[in-house]
Amino acid sequence: MTETASASLPETPPAATAERLSLVGLDREELGEALRQVGVPERQVRMRVAQLWHWIYLRGVDDFAAMTNIAKDLRTRLDAACSIAYPEIVSEQVSVDGTRKWLLRFPPAGAGRPVEVETVYIPEEGRGTLCVSSQVGCTLNCAFCHTGTQKLVRNLSAGEIVAQIRLARHRIGDFPDAATPTGAIVPGEGRLVTNIVMMGMGEPLYNFDNVKKALFIASDNEGLGLSRRRITLSTAGVVPMIERTGAEIGAMLAISLHAVRDELRDVLVPINRKYPIAELMEACRTFPGLSNARRITFEYVMLKGVNDSPEEARELVRLLKGIPAKINLIPFNPWPGSAYECSDWETIETFAAIVNRAGYASPIRTPRGRDILAACGQLKSTSERLRARERMAMEAMIAGTGA
Numbered sequence: 001m002t003e004t005a006s007a008s009l010p011e012t013p014p015a016a017t018a019e020r021l022s023l024v025g026l027d028r029e030e031l032g033e034a035l036r037q038v039g040v041p042e043r044q045v046r047m048r049v050a051q052l053w054h055w056i057y058l059r060g061v062d063d064f065a066a067m068t069n070i071a072k073d074l075r076t077r078l079d080a081a082c083s084i085a086y087p088e089i090v091s092e093q094v095s096v097d098g099t100r101k102w103l104l105r106f107p108p109a110g111a112g113r114p115v116e117v118e119t120v121y122i123p124e125e126g127r128g129t130l131c132v133s134s135q136v137g138c139t140l141n142c143a144f145c146h147t148g149t150q151k152l153v154r155n156l157s158a159g160e161i162v163a164q165i166r167l168a169r170h171r172i173g174d175f176p177d178a179a180t181p182t183g184a185i186v187p188g189e190g191r192l193v194t195n196i197v198m199m200g201m202g203e204p205l206y207n208f209d210n211v212k213k214a215l216f217i218a219s220d221n222e223g224l225g226l227s228r229r230r231i232t233l234s235t236a237g238v239v240p241m242i243e244r245t246g247a248e249i250g251a252m253l254a255i256s257l258h259a260v261r262d263e264l265r266d267v268l269v270p271i272n273r274k275y276p277i278a279e280l281m282e283a284c285r286t287f288p289g290l291s292n293a294r295r296i297t298f299e300y301v302m303l304k305g306v307n308d309s310p311e312e313a314r315e316l317v318r319l320l321k322g323i324p325a326k327i328n329l330i331p332f333n334p335w336p337g338s339a340y341e342c343s344d345w346e347t348i349e350t351f352a353a354i355v356n357r358a359g360y361a362s363p364i365r366t367p368r369g370r371d372i373l374a375a376c377g378q379l380k381s382t383s384e385r386l387r388a389r390e391r392m393a394m395e396a397m398i399a400g401t402g403a
């Protein structure tokens with residue numbers, strides 16, 4: 001594992017500032033308005049919007065000076081009023097398996113403080129998946145998830161969500177004319193970020209409008225150009241928003257299921273108390289666009305002695321009957337202080353064999369980036385992690401002194 005702090009990162013771009021308007025994450029209409037504000041005549045607005053879009057999303061530039069088809073005078077005015085900078089990188093960690101995790105800092109929103117979120121890049125044979133965060137912290141407190149122990153600070157803006165994609169593509173050399181860092185593990189050919197999963201910190205359906213806007217930008221053909229079939233939005237089960245996700249965003253859907261009985265899911269994924277399994281399954285059955293080519297992925301974390309019995313595997317099969325589905329079995333990734341253990345390999349294989357026999361493709365997801373706490377359910381802003389560690393040390397000290 002290697003870790004670098006922002007001060008020593010090569011070519012670390014300037015951080016976005018709170019004072020200048022960030023153009024990243026604006027839709028075309030908003031970009032047009034920003035251009036009017038800096039004095040671009042109405043007849044030029046459309047053309048200039050197209051130029052900015054191209055430079056920001058297709059070429060990934062972070063400096064107006066690079067926009068060579070825009071007059072110098074306008075570039076200067078844009079630079080004075082607006083920003084296209086990448087977010088500040090607090091740390092960049094690279095796992096032995098090539099997984100990369102960035103801790104990114106965004107400026108305060110309004111009177112708040114700067115916030116930090118994690119973004120993870122997972123290179124595999126033939127594809128590169130970027131796991132993107134939608135909130136700082138989370139309200140849902142899933143029992144096996146590290147992020148759930150960090151209380152919600154705020155939603156990320158569309159710009160902050162898109163910035164994670166831009167930053168990752170920049171750091172791994174996935175924009176045209178950019179170089180991939182020496183020794184980086186990336187797919188052999190083609191684009192390096194091929195898939196997006198909204199599976200990082202937060203519940204994306206509790207930040208629906210910003211996530212929707214960001215994913216529209218991510219899938220825009222004149223810019224980042226990711227197919228919506230390669231964008232997956234993962235929810236813990238915010239049932240009333242599932243229909244809108246299919247109808248309005250058109251991304252693929254993943255459900256963090258993790259249990260097949262309400263009593264257990266109430267504990268593991270507490271939102272289940274509000275939207276129990278039967279309601280969740282009904283929302284999945286009627287998900288717009290659902291077909292064998294557009295299956296819903298059901299995530300199932302394997303917790304030793306908790307949810308991993310053959311009976312539960314059979315119940316899972318029964319539950320998903322009639323839903324075009326895939327099952328992802330995720331060996332639990334422990335984190336400091338977690339109360340659960342990962343199921344034994346044999347148990348996982350027995351479970352997988354049952355769902356496989358029922359016709360569900362259920363690859364056992366090999367944990368990635370475990371050495372840098374980048375695997376599923378392990379994300380948390382590092383400062384928060386340090387604070388938690390300090391709290392634990394303090395508690396141990398108090399306990400030790402008998403206070």
Ligand code: SF4
Binds near residue numbers: 139140148
């Ligand atoms: S699994 Fe997702 S929804 Fe649940 S606490 Fe973690 S980040 Fe929040």
